[in-house]
Amino acid sequence: MSTFPIPEGIRVGRSQNPWTFVVDTLRLTRRSLLLAVRMPQLIILGLLLPTMFVLLFRYVFGGAIIVPGYHSYVDYLIPGIVVQTALFGGSSSAVGVADDLSKGATDRFRSLPTSRGAILAARTLADLVRLAYTIALIIGLGLLVGFRFHNGWLQVLAGAGLALLFGYAVSWFFTLLGLFVRSAETAAVAGSVIAFPLVFAASTFTATASMPHWLRAFADRQPVSYTANAIRALMLGTGPVQRPALYAVAWSCGIIVVSATLATWRFKKI
Amino acid sequence: MTKFPMIVTRGLGKSYGSNVALAGVDLVVSQGTILCLLGRNGAGKTTLVRILATLLAPDTGWAQIAGIEVRRDAARVRQLIGLAGQFAAVDDGLSGRENLELVAGLYGLRRREARARSQEVLERLGLAQVGGQLVRTYSGGMRRRLDLGASLVGKPAVLIMDEPTTGLDPANRIELWKLIEDLVRDGTTMLLTTQYLEEADRLADQIVVIERGRVIAGGTPDELKQRVGGDVLEVRTTNAADVERVVQLLDGLGSGRPVADMRDQRVTLPTTERVQTLLAAARRIEESNIPIADLGVRRPSLDDVFLALTAPGAESRAAVPLPSSPGRSTETRTAPA
Ligand SMILES: Nc1ncnc2c1ncn2[C@@H]1O[C@H](COP(=O)(O)OP(=O)(O)O)[C@@H](O)[C@H]1O
Ligand SMILES: [Mg+2]
Numbered sequence: 001m002s003t004f005p006i007p008e009g010i011r012v013g014r015s016q017n018p019w020t021f022v023v024d025t026l027r028l029t030r031r032s033l034l035l036a037v038r039m040p041q042l043i044i045l046g047l048l049l050p051t052m053f054v055l056l057f058r059y060v061f062g063g064a065i066i067v068p069g070y071h072s073y074v075d076y077l078i079p080g081i082v083v084q085t086a087l088f089g090g091s092s093s094a095v096g097v098a099d100d101l102s103k104g105a106t107d108r109f110r111s112l113p114t115s116r117g118a119i120l121a122a123r124t125l126a127d128l129v130r131l132a133y134t135i136a137l138i139i140g141l142g143l144l145v146g147f148r149f150h151n152g153w154l155q156v157l158a159g160a161g162l163a164l165l166f167g168y169a170v171s172w173f174f175t176l177l178g179l180f181v182r183s184a185e186t187a188a189v190a191g192s193v194i195a196f197p198l199v200f201a202a203s204t205f206t207a208t209a210s211m212p213h214w215l216r217a218f219a220d221r222q223p224v225s226y227t228a229n230a231i232r233a234l235m236l237g238t239g240p241v242q243r244p245a246l247y248a249v250a251w252s253c254g255i256i257v258v259s260a261t262l263a264t265w266r267f268k269k270i
Numbered sequence: 271m272t273k274f275p276m277i278v279t280r281g282l283g284k285s286y287g288s289n290v291a292l293a294g295v296d297l298v299v300s301q302g303t304i305l306c307l308l309g310r311n312g313a314g315k316t317t318l319v320r321i322l323a324t325l326l327a328p329d330t331g332w333a334q335i336a337g338i339e340v341r342r343d344a345a346r347v348r349q350l351i352g353l354a355g356q357f358a359a360v361d362d363g364l365s366g367r368e369n370l371e372l373v374a375g376l377y378g379l380r381r382r383e384a385r386a387r388s389q390e391v392l393e394r395l396g397l398a399q400v401g402g403q404l405v406r407t408y409s410g411g412m413r414r415r416l417d418l419g420a421s422l423v424g425k426p427a428v429l430i431m432d433e434p435t436t437g438l439d440p441a442n443r444i445e446l447w448k449l450i451e452d453l454v455r456d457g458t459t460m461l462l463t464t465q466y467l468e469e470a471d472r473l474a475d476q477i478v479v480i481e482r483g484r485v486i487a488g489g490t491p492d493e494l495k496q497r498v499g500g501d502v503l504e505v506r507t508t509n510a511a512d513v514e515r516v517v518q519l520l521d522g523l524g525s526g527r528p529v530a531d532m533r534d535q536r537v538t539l540p541t542t543e544r545v546q547t548l549l550a551a552a553r554r555i556e557e558s559n560i561p562i563a564d565l566g567v568r569r570p571s572l573d574d575v576f577l578a579l580t581a582p583g584a585e586s587r588a589a590v591p592l593p594s595s596p597g598r599s600t601e602t603r604t605a606p607a
Contacts, residue, residue, distance in 0.1 A: 035361055104358070105361065107353070107355050108355065108359040113378060
């Protein structure tokens with residue numbers, strides 16, 4: 001059919017360019033962070049779990065766990081808890097995504113002249129900011145219960161960076177999951193179901209050497225172990241850094257690329 | 271004066287697996303008018319809304335907003351539309367003002383503009399007083415209004431609203447209707463879905479009735495009422511169990527078939543001969559000894575149209591196309607007696 005000219009007085013103004021992507025990502029990140037701050041229960045809940053694990057493993061189980069090569073168990077423990085926090089923190093992305101989907105917020109944003117990529121990018125960026133805050137608190141708590149850095153500041157920061165990179169990757173993965181399950185409750189359950197085995201079948205709380213052969217084969221090759229080992233090497237100077245760090249970065253980047261691609265694709269069809 | 275067709279769809283179809291949500295919908299909404307898409311739950315209203323709002327790709331057919339094809343140039347379409355979805359999509363943890371400023375920003379307004387525009391919308395919706403409060407503290411009606419406000423901040427030329435008054439109490443509903451009428455007066459083009467005939471009757475320039483993904487009728491409210499033909503005889507039974515018997519009793523009287531409305535224990539019958547039909551019906555009812563609560567003849571309401579159109583066997587009749595009158599209807603609409 002013939003197309004009519006657009007009637008006068010109708011603005012077709014907003015062009016999509018990298019700048020609008022950045023600005024909108026920041027706008028939407030601010031929204032997610034404001035929502036999080038105004039639900040302090042959730043932030044406290046997010047801190048509660050790692051705090052309990054720190055206290056539990058430091059004071060209840062810690063005495064019975066001996067990790068070869070580590071003088072003090074708390075030094076081994078805290079990097080593990082940091083990775084655990086990154087995993088659980090990242091898994092909450094699924095809940096946020098599903099919540100926005102089921103409440104119609106996503107429909108609204110997708111009907112606005114903003115880049116759809118910005119909507120997802122903002123989600124994961126906001127979760128990254130929250131994670132940075134949580135990890136800082138957990139390390140602070142660790143320092144209170146006896147954890148000490150045994151390496152230069154640069155390495156310590158690199159270790160924290162690895163934890164954040166891993167958390168960011170997890171966040172993208174769970175964003176993808178949230179886009180599929182669509183309900184916040186299912187997302188929360190799915191998050192735990194996936195996160196728990198990854199945390200426990202890993203070098204998070206103890207060396208994998210004591211695990212049965214089959215379990216160890218899995219534990220040694222999955223990203224939680226690589227990341228925890230790399231952080232230990234960086235923050236404590238125990239053992240070689242290069243191999244675990246390389247694998248940790250590769251895992252995280254791989255997860256980001258695959259999940260972000262699939263999530264963007266999925267987001268278009270929702 | 272021919273008006274610009276701001277929303278056009280042709281042969282729009284969409285299936286979810288084997289479930290056909292839309293089966294070839296054609297409609298046109300002229301600039302500055304309001305079209306009410308009337309249909310029951312599951313009729314396909316939300317599916318159509320989501321296609322127009324660039325959220326869903328149709329399987330067949332096409333849709334244009336302001337002459338721009340929705341699929342081909344979704345980014346431009348999004349600059350023209352405002353969407354108020356079926357559920358109020360405002361953030362509980364933000365204030366009313368923050369919600370609006372966020373959406374204004376995403377429409378591309380600068381901070382200053384966004385702030386001014388949000389204030390303007392808050393005032394227009396009577397929310398200026400509570401603009402600084404978290405939405406969590408709002409009533410259902412206030413949330414709805416704010417949600418509508420969010421679809422207004424970008425000054426969209428086309429407003430798409432999915433059941434905006436569902437769940438509102440009567441006072442809030444009337445307030446929202448006034449707002450919608452104001453917006454249309456200002457030149458906004460609107461597509462509004464509803465399950466309420468009263469709402470469509472009050473607001474619409476054009477009504478399109480859909481059922482199971484198909485357009486079963488369309489026209490102005492008056493045209494739709496005329497289709498029922500003349501007047502309507504209405505019988506309300508005392509017992510729900512008698513509704514079917516009354517239908518059988520009235521069959522053959524009037525100018526069409528009697529239609530049962532179980533929920534209201536009511537049977538309606540179109541008639542062109544009001545007095546004769548009323549007398550004949552009264553006689554039959556008296557002879558049958560069925561207790562009735564009410565009997566009368568009145569002007570048809572949109573309810574009658576809907577019942578007549580969606581009654582079993584009505585589809586063949588409904589397929590007859592209606593004459594359409596362009597532009598806004600200027601006739602005064604008589605309220606059903
Ligand atoms: N995402 C979906 N997946 C499967 N079926 C759907 C989906 N959305 C809608 N439907 C089905 O499509 C039909 C039309 O739904 P909808 O457009 O929501 O109707 P309405 O808004 O008029 O109530 C219904 O039968 C509904 O069950
Ligand atoms: Mg619907």
